[in-house]
Amino acid sequence: MGYNHSDVNKNIGSASIMGGYVYRGSTDPCLYGRYLYADLYASAMWTGTETPESSGNYTSTLIPFSCSKDSPIPCDTAAGSPLPSLGYIYSFGEDNNKDIYVLASKGVYRVVRPSLCSYTCPTERRELSEDWSCPHCKAKRKAEQKILVVKAPPVLIVTLHAYEFVSSTETKKLEVNVRFKEMFNIRGFMKQRRMESNTLYQLVGVVEHIGDPAGRARYISYVRANKMEGPKQHSSESKSWFYASDGHIREATLNEVLGCKPYMLFYERVGD
Missing domain, CATH: 3.90.70.10 (Cysteine proteinases)
Structure with a gap:
């Protein structure tokens, strides 16, 4: 896995790869099992996917990222880019819940649910707008909705x-x-x-x-x-x-x- 440093920042020149973690959290199921890493200048972020599994062969994919609409940290847009201005990305971190954090010069950011950043993940756990009618307990309950595959088809x-x-x-x-x-x-x-x-x-x-x-x-x-x-x-x-x-x-x-x-x-x- 890697990338051409000059493609990230042609004005300043070479940057460095900031290694991350294989995502094992449950907050973003579409990121599960992928290695997340970024560039020092915080102008690009990638995931590495092992294909096939246990082969040791990884392919890199440039991914979009943005700040959550509920972010407690002010999040400005980088000049000339739709990406948020994070300053420099120094490192990544992981907590006991397997959530991933990005340590940047402008603050510490956590990977959150895709919908909070206006992205779509079909397996994201979403809260229903109305209480769900439980057929077993015959009562209204708070519930979450998601779509999963039960059996892998040929x-x-x-x-x-x-x-x-x-x-x-x-x-x-x-x-x-x-x-x-x-x-x-x-x-x-x-x-x-x-x-x-x-x-x-x-x-x-x-x-x-x-x-x-x-x-x-x-x-x-x-x-x-x-x-x-x-x-x-x-x-x-x-x-x-x-x-x-x-x-x-x-x-x-x-x-x-x-x-x-x-x-x-x-x-x-x-x-x-």
Whole structure:
């Protein structure tokens, strides 16, 4: 894992990597199992994900971060950047609850629930706006809501929310860049993480919607031509991807696939 220091701060020059921790807390379930680290200048933060598990192979992902709307520390935006101004990041810390802290020159910050920073995590524990009617005790109770996978399927299909209603008769396409990976481990989204031994999936197909919903749209697909076998099964350098439209089929690269704007993602469980 690493990064080009000059890409972080071209004016000042080289910085240093501030090592962190593998996140084992429950506050942000979407961060679970990932190694969190940052740059000294606090202008970038990454997670390292081991894929496949116990392989010793990590991939780095640049992640966004912002201050909680309930932060007791004043949090200004860095000049020329949407990121918060933390000053310098000196170190990371972990408490007995496995919560992660960022020690910066402007204060100590704790990793909090994603929704407090306007981010979305499907497995985040959310408090319901109204008391829940308990079917067993026949009473109103305070409750939290979350969505988890009970059983890992052989094929996982993810449909993304592509439109929003602006009126009762009109829809608007959402222009949002969705980052996704070739390998996807759903262990952090399982109801019982230890019940399923195989929760690693490999991308085998993508459907992309191009155009607007007013009749001037079309769909294209990216398809993995054959199921990978042997030692290259987890390789991100696969050449077996193909682009398919209404009238054209050609070979595509994995980078092209991962750079598209997906409408549907198709994952196949590795080893099935």
